[in-house]
Amino acid sequence: MDGLFLSLPFADDCAMIPLSDPVLHVDGLTKSFGPVAAVGGISFDARRGETVGLLGGNGAGKTTTLSMLLGLVRPTSGTIRILGAQMPRERHLALPHMNFESPYVDLPKRLTVRQNLEVYGRLYGVRQVRKRAEEIAEELELSDLLNRPAGMLSAGQKTRVGLAKALINRPQLLLLDEPTASLDPDTADWVRHYFEDYRKQHNATILLASHNMSEVERLCDNVLMMRQGLIVDRGAPGALIEKYGRASMEEVFLDVARGTGRWGELQEERGPEVQEQIAGEGLPL
């Protein structure tokens, strides 16, 4: 039976989850800020080794959803289970095994790259943290920058340092919020390539919120399309492109965001009953 379970090596806690269970399980998740429903009841799973894209226009609820998964925002209702741990109650069980990267959240600017990695490595309980910091810096081609203050880096370098911080604990679940925003095409391509390799090497699960549709097409196994706080459609990028009769995810995105094209037709075909199902659980993959 041992082979069916993944042992999570916590120092002060120990959890076992069946390998077949989803790494991330979200059920009926809602968040309201006063009268405004930012997330209106979403459900989805992400399995081991899968990259799931979270797509939607501004205000669709992507960042609120990511923030709830990370424990930065308390859900109004619903269930989040990460690596078998019930969030936010059992967050201490899951947090050492997940991590997060966003170009919109800074690392301390006065600390050097090495100091930042060392501090975060220790927070995540990484053993031989200095060695690990050097190892991840080498992987991300940051070795020459280790002794430079984080505040003195270019946008591309900052993104790579943020990524190094996000990978310092070699997470099983990686949450990425527009990880290649503000990067030049060459660096962005390099970063995407790194994500692909990381997922393959470590069988990690990635949840990616992005506005870059070519990135989504390239990286994601499945995509959750969000609009007004709901998952309004979901599926593999290729399947969605085919379903909407479009040439790219960019065009599918525009149809959903504007309520035009095949999206509008699908809404009519679905009728109110199916639309209600979409609002509650989203469509099946």
Add this chain to the structure above:
Amino acid sequence: MSVGTDDIVKSPLPLGGNALTRIWAMVLRYWYLTRSSGPRILELAYWPTVQMSIWGFIQTFLAQQSSYFAQALGVLLGAVMLWDVLLRGQLGLSITFFEEVWSRNLGHLMVSPLRPIELIAALMTTSLIKTLIGLVPTSFLAMWFFGFNIYGIGLALVAFFFNLILFGWGVGLIVSGLVLRYGQGAESLAWALTFALAPLCGVYYPVSVLPEFLQVFSYVLPPAYIFEGMRNIVVEHRLDMSLLIKASLLNVTLISGAAALFYRFLRSAEVRGTLLQIGE
């Protein structure tokens, strides 16, 4: 997707964190920050030294004019140095917390395995280190310039020190919690709140000189008992243990309440979704 047993071989990095390693990580983070700037280190001792010098000269002058101050050598210097324990302790905690707000790093910390109680412990440890860096040199300068040896208070100094810094931490936690709840607009309270309480704490004079209705407020403030106790030792050379016990009991209540308030404001920031916005 199907998952084989090979995945176990590629299982994650062995992790070995516990509360102490996380607290140490944060103390290290603040130490790196402090040592990255010479002026920051200098500032830790600068204001206590300036304060000590001013009050040292005032005391020298008063000792020439008044038999009370001539007999009670060091009563003002002792008061100002103990007051700085409270003030530096409070600022050491609040400003260290603000550093996370200013650097917009709270988001990263709150999604790490660091627990709020561990963050509080790290802030307190850092505050203790900063207070000692600021005040130990000042205490030796007071010996050198004014012949006042604060260590002459004896073991009671340790009790005074911890009671005052505990009170400072309590105020610091309340201020930090208010910043979590109301945003950076509440930062000015870090300086204002402690100074607003100073007249009631009887730092330089006995609480009995205050109007009666103010004395009621003084006696719920632990520092009022500590400064009273300090004057007892310096002037009358006796230690009143009942004052220490009252101060300690009040401090335990205060620090528990302050930690609960900080925790409540943190949860409130999670509910309102403002943790990522604080500092913008």
